[in-house]
Amino acid sequence: MRKTVTDTTLDTAMTQARSKTLPWKRIGLFAAGMLALLIIPILIGNQFVSHIFVTIFIFAGLSTAWNIVGGYAGQLSLGHAIFYGIGAYAGIILMNLGISPWLGMFVGAAVSMVVAVAISYPCFRLRGPFFSLATIAFLEVFRVLALHFRELTGGATGLMIPLKFGWEWMVFRDRTPGLLIAFGMLMVALGVAWWIRSHRLGFYLVATRERESAAQAAGVSTVKVRLIAVAASAALTAMIGTFHAMYLTFIDPSSVFSLTTSIQIAMFALIGGIGTIFGPLVGALFLVPLSELARGWLGAQALGLHGFVYGIVLVLVVLFMPNGIVGLTGRFFNGKNDEKKAQAAPIAAAARASRPPIGNDILVVDHLDKHFGGLHVTRDVSLTLKEGEILGLIGPNGAGKTTVFNMISGFLKPSSGTVKVRAADGSMMMPVTPGDFAAIGVGRTFQIVQPFAAMTVEENIMVGAFHRHSDVREAREVARETAHRMGLGHYLDAEARGLTIGGLKRLEVARVMAMKPRILLLDEVMAGINQADVRRAIDLMLSIRDTGVSIIAIEHVMQAVMSLSDRVIVLSSGQIIAEGKTQDVVRDKQVIEAYLGKDFVHAEA
Amino acid sequence: MKLPNLLKMTAAAIVLSASAAHADVKFGALYPFSGQLALLGEESARGLEIAVDEINAAGGIQGEKVVLVKGDAVDNNQAIGEARRLISLEKVSAIFGTYSSARSIAASQVAELSGIPYFELGAVADEVTSRGLKYMFRTNPYAKDMGEMVVDMVVEKVAPGLGKQPSDLKIGIIYEDSSYGTSVSKHQADFAKEKGLNIVLSSGYPAATVDMSSLVLQLKQAGADVVLQTSYQNDSVLFLQQANEAGYKPAAVIGGGGGYSMQPTADAVGHDVIENVLDVDFTQFLVNTKATPGLEAFVEAYKKKYGIAPRSGHSLNNYVGAKALMESIGKAEGFEPDAIVEAVKAIDIADGQTAAGYGIKFGENGQNERAAMMGMQWQGGKLVAVYPDAAAVSKLNVAK
Amino acid sequence: METFLQVLVSGLMLGALFAIVSVGLTLIFGIVKVVNFAHGEFLMLGMYLVYLFTTKLGIHPLLTSVIVAPLLFVAGVATQRFIIQPLMSARDDHIQIFATVGLSTALINLALLLFGADIANTPASGLRTPITIGPVRVLLGQLVILAVSIMLVIGLQAFLKRTQTGRAIRAVAQNRAAAQLMGINVNRIYMLTFGIGAACVGLAASMVAPLYPTSPNIGTYFVLTAFVVVVLGGLGSLTGAFAGAMIIGLIDSFAGFYIGSDVREVVVFGMFLLILILKPSGLFSNRLSLSHVSP
Structure with missing residues (x-):
């Protein structure tokens, strides 16, 4: 629990400071801050101040909920007013039927979750701005539908609540209860956001945002985690929507299903610090009073002046604080952090146990063909990996080695042929998706490194460790231990984007090792590691093998190939041209020809 | 801080x-x-x-x-x-x-x-x-008064002016789809039914629109003699222009306040085009000041x-x-x-x-x-009171 | 049958209007890859400029494009240089969207401040003259829009294919990093593209202003439709955008006539979502454009 919330090194000063103080002190500080937020308006005892704080709580809550999708999962939804609106309508429609909004709130949340999953599932395929545009389109559709189905929604004239008072109806003459409920909602949203961010789900979400394929390789079901996030976010948004409707006592389609509201919700998170736990709250604390004051000062001056200034301020804030207020304070407190280029330490010397005997087939590949249109990338590739064995996969550039890897880890569907993997219980399975492969114990690295750039080294490795350990503390232990073995021990808190290419290669291996795979697919991991380390890396691989892991390694560093591999397969132009003991294969004429060209063979002869 | x-x-x-x-x-x-x-x-x-x-x-x-x-x-x-x-x-x-x-x-x-x-x-x-x-x-x-007066004008002035029975007129009701247009048009429809008028089309549309030609065509197709529109400024201008350009000339257009009561609307549409268009709204300024x-x-x-x-x-x-x-x-x-x-x-x-x-x-x-709207008409580029008679400064023209 | 023809022609004319407004956005969205929410406000700005030049100086609206397009070119270049470019390196590419939202808010309110909330009326100068062809009627101005939008698409296409600069723009669109390695000044290309995109909007403004009342909010009426058109056409494809605009125009017109004006937005956005989800690369994606979905 030392550092539960760090998203980036530019994350909150609070977080950074908190990681250095004792937990109870942190919690105390946080509790005091939040309590002050609640007590100030109660003490001032003025309706207008209460209203400002209720507005802050509501928008901070909405923005915190949005941040689970927009920040953690990186899906910039500009349609969140859909869920807000569903919550608002559910609350008011049911109240008019005599059902308490406390119940209506959950009805709205449930409907929102269903809607959220239904509209997000097809939209997650869309990247970046296209996702945003799709959410806007959905929002427009909802608004027009709300206008159209008058029997249910009251149409354009909107819906009102009967003025029934008391806790049961969430409507009060007194201002304190409303303040308490809004505050409670914010706390719930913050609690959920904190829980997600500090547990496996949060790591998975950020990993998916940063690099979807690497997350899949680490066994993350990327669609599932995002759907969970969107459902949680929608439910929270709807619940706050219900309360806000009760607070407003009146809603209509154009004010609830509003693009402006959607943008505003996202804006608070952005200004505060997107993807951080407290960013949205900070953003709302800053912007709500600011816009109130601006309206007060400029609103009466001239038509449009206040909006003009607001727009300009927005552009300036985005330009000069692109990481939000929280990012700004973070940079202020740890200016050096993101500058330094981490240079990895030597890989730890591995202690070798005795080697277990080579066992049965664990991975059987039969007649794999892959062609893109008329272009055959691999042709009739068959190979077998035995338990505890290291199989070298070599061949010239463009031979199709990585394509084979992609097919035996689920990232590419073969045109024909099968891949069978022996599961832990001994049965042979035919996994299909990257998730299936990861679940059955196949771990892989990527030739072109795929770090989760905004996460620290430790968090990167933890994503792998979560595959076996759902508990954060355990995963962190495993990640640290793995990091030390890979010589990354000093850089646990460094952001992955700051590592050198050698460091990133190690990180790639560390992440997959933390998954404790039964079959390890290594794609050119020695490239970019210095000579001295190659020997250590080889020892490390051997020590992994000695724990019973089976390995296929694509490698160009011949030293590594020679000393690691029990057998070697040579791929050229998508076909296996040689296979056998390492020593024999490297003398094979065909192999030399494939690598070095015909002239070389003749010269030898 | x-x-x-x-x-x-x-x-x-x-x-x-x-x-x-x-x-x-x-x-x-x-x-x-x-x-x-x-x-x-x-x-x-x-x-x-x-x-x-x-x-x-x-x-x-x-x-x-x-x-x-x-x-x-x-x-x-x-x-x-x-x-x-x-x-x-x-x-x-x-x-x-x-x-x-x-x-x-x-x-x-x-x-x-x-x-x-x-x-x-x-x-x-x-x-x-x-x-x-x-x-x-x-x-x-409010909206009800507006709806009532619009229908009264049709029954008492427009129909006699055309020499027809009110029930023989085909009425088209169009309105911008926010709260304003929706509530006024609802009352228009209610009163029209009460007076036995024949509504041939009733359609909402978003005020933020750049094209109303399909709505104009619908009205033309339905053969509406009288169009009741409740609208803001942009959509009033669009409708009047596009109806004119499509060659659609209903016997009477009655606006429900909003864009219809504003001078820039008349200037944008053209004074010849907006001539004789009727409007029911709050009392404006060219009225019989005795009332x-x-x-x-x-x-x-x-x-x-x-x-x-x-x-x-x-x-x-x-x-x-x-x-x-x-x-x-x-x-x-x-x-x-x-x-x-x-x-x-x-x-x-x-x-x-x-x-x-x-x-x-x-x-x-x-x-x-006792609150009541007032009926007005664009005559010579000015919006003048024409209904009820006590407040009228000019006669309500109905082009046959 | 006559009505059907008229609905069809109205749809095509509406399509031409969407096309002329969207061409600039296609360039900006397709090449700079920025969701420019202020696109509609560029149009609004252009329309007010046209209004000023026609009413104050008495220039024919179509002729104002000679002044308005260059002015908007400058506005576009400035936007790219001072707002978008500094954010290109931001960790979160979402952030550009918010910068353009801010710009859009500022511009709408600036217009409110300068011109008031009332509509500004550009003289039609003959462009509203109805022309009757058989059973259908169109406005002269609408035919001008159609003709100019076709010429604009052809002209830009030729520019992108034939000229050195055009090829550089395409190279940047395809692969920014590779283009940079080839010695292309990517930032300059982006500025140029944004400028050309904005200039296209300026040209559009000179034809749209005489036909539609100008108000501070006029841009917001167009911007979502313009995005729909661009996405339908396939990212960065000019002919695709043109075809997309025609399709949206027709859908809008037919849905308005046969289903009802109150739900035609649902039909348009519904179609948009359907196509986005089923064929995310757009209806007419060319090989130039990059896919915008995860593999």
Whole structure:
């Protein structure tokens, strides 16, 4: 629990400071801050101040909920007013039927979750701005539908609540209860956001945002985690929507299903610090009073002046604080952090146990063909990996080695042929998706490194460790231990984007090792590691093998190939041209020809 | 860092408002002063300001000077916030407003909860007064009055002018699909059915549109003789232009306020195109002033204060309502909410006694039962009163 | 049948209107890859400029494009240089969207400040003259829009294919990093593209202003439709955008006539979502454009 919330090194000063103080002190500080937020308006005892704080709580809550999708999962939804609106309508429609909004709130949340999953599932395929545009389109559709189905929604004239008072109806003459409920909602949203961010789900979400394929390789079901996030976010948004409707006592389609509201919700998170736990709250604390004051000062001056200034301020804030207020304070407190280029330490010397005997087939590949249109990338590739064995996969550039890897880890569907993997219980399975492969114990690295750039080294490795350990503390232990073995021990808190290419290669291996795979697919991991380390890396691989892991390694560093591999397969132009003991294969004429060209063979002869 | 600042400012505001609260009586002026509704929001507020000027010039209310405190109701949440600020921070004795129905509905709920009288001078949705609120009063005519007068004009003027039975006319109703257009068109349809008119098409459309040609074609196809449109400015212009260009010439077009009452609309469409187009709205300025005593004085006061002629009848109607209400409060004892309510309920002004023409007497639900719209027609590039006959300055033309 | 033809022609004319407004956005969205929410406000700005030049100086609206397009070119270049470019390196590419939202808010309110909320009316100068062809009627101005939008698409296409600069723009669109390695000044290309995109909007404004009342909010009426058109056409494809605009125009017109004006937005956005989800690369994606979905 030392550092539960760090998203980036530019994350909150609070977080950074908190990681250095004792937990109870942190919690105390946080509790005091939040309590002050609640007590100030109660003490001032003025309706207008209460209203400002209720507005802050509501928008901070909405923005915190949005941040689970927009920040953690990186899906910039500009349609969140859909869920807000569903919550608002559910609350008011049911109240008019005599059902308490406390119940209506959950009805709205449930409907929102269903809607959220239904509209997000097809939209997650869309990247970046296209996702945003799709959410806007959905929002427009909802608004027009709300206008159209008058029997249910009251149409354009909107819906009102009967003025029934008391806790049961969430409507009060007194201002304190409303303040308490809004505050409670914010706390719930913050609690959920904190829980997600500090547990496996949060790591998975950020990993998916940063690099979807690497997350899949680490066994993350990327669609599932995002759907969970969107459902949680929608439910929270709807619940706050219900309360806000009760607070407003009146809603209509154009004010609830509003693009402006959607943008505003996202804006608070952005200004505060997107993807951080407290960013949205900070953003709302800053912007709500600011816009109130601006309206007060400029609103009466001239038509449009206040909006003009607001727009300009927005552009300036985005330009000069692109990481939000929280990012700004973070940079202020740890200016050096993101500058330094981490240079990895030597890989730890591995202690070798005795080697277990080579066992049965664990991975059987039969007649794999892959062609893109008329272009055959691999042709009739068959190979077998035995338990505890290291199989070298070599061949010239463009031979199709990585394509084979992609097919035996689920990232590419073969045109024909099968891949069978022996599961832990001994049965042979035919996994299909990257998730299936990861679940059955196949771990892989990527030739072109795929770090989760905004996460620290430790968090990167933890994503792998979560595959076996759902508990954060355990995963962190495993990640640290793995990091030390890979010589990354000093850089646990460094952001992955700051590592050198050698460091990133190690990180790639560390992440997959933390998954404790039964079959390890290594794609050119020695490239970019210095000579001295190659020997250590080889020892490390051997020590992994000695724990019973089976390995296929694509490698160009011949030293590594020679000393690691029990057998070697040579791929050229998508076909296996040689296979056998390492020593024999490297003398094979065909192999030399494939690598070095015909002239070389003749010269030898 | 921000919180203490906010605190300081709030504290300062409280101190200020406390010190200013002497001797004067404060009323809130809650209108959308910024945002999309700002133009007519401000125009409405000017009517209220002129009424206050006149009241103060005449010695104030119960001997105390009236001070207006402005609140900017740019959206619903803001309307609530500003209502709360006016009530709790500024300690106003009543709130006047609001032009926009949605803002009025939201803000008046707050006033009702605080037991502060809320006087609506310009919003037209039914729901403003249909909620059974104790402290809510509306002086202006509303959607129902508008729908009723539109249909009356069709029955009494348009049909005879065309030499047809009202039931032989084919009526097309089109409206922008927000609260305004929807509520007015609903009443139009209800009254039309009551009078046995034949509605051949009824369709909403978004006001933020760039094309109405398919709607024009639908009307043309349905053979509508009379088109009733309730619209803002952009869509009024689009419809009139596109109908003209499509060669669609219904016997009568009757606008429901909004864009139809504004001079720039006529200038944009072209005076020849808009000639003889009818309009039902709040009382505007080219009327028979015998029916609207005080209108000329109001226009003079307006010109003197703001340097231009009134931009629409909103200011006039706000002025009429506010002035009658304040005069009645002057007869009360003190500014306690219940005293104000009692005084206001006693108002009894006959038709033809105000600058807007209609009288004032509140019904059970707080709606002014004597409020009425006025029928107007674009003639020679000017919007002139043509209906009812008492207020008419010109004859209602029906082109056969 | 006559009505059907008229609905069809109205749809095509509406399509031409969407096309002329969207061409600039296609360039900006397709090449700079920025969701420019202020696109509609560029149009609004252009329309007010046209209004000023026609009413104050008495220039024919179509001729104002000679001044308005260059002015908007400058505005576009400035936007790219001072707002978008500094954000290109931001960690979160979402952030550009918010910068353009801010710009859009500022511009709408600036117009409100300068011109008021009332509509500004550009003289039609003959462009509103109805022309009757058989059973259908169109406006002269609409035919001008159609003709100019076709010429604009052809002209830009030729520019992108034939000229050195055009090829550089395409290279940047395809692979920014590779283009940079080839010695192309990517930032300059982006500025140029944004400028050309904005200039196209300026050209559009000179034809749209005489036909539609100008108000501070006019841009917001167009911007979502313009995005729909661009996405339908396939990212960065000019002919695709043109075809997309025609399709949206027709859908809008037919849905308005046969289903009803109150739900035609649902039909348009519904179609948009359907196509986005089923064929995310757009209906007419060319090989130039990059896919915008995850593999």
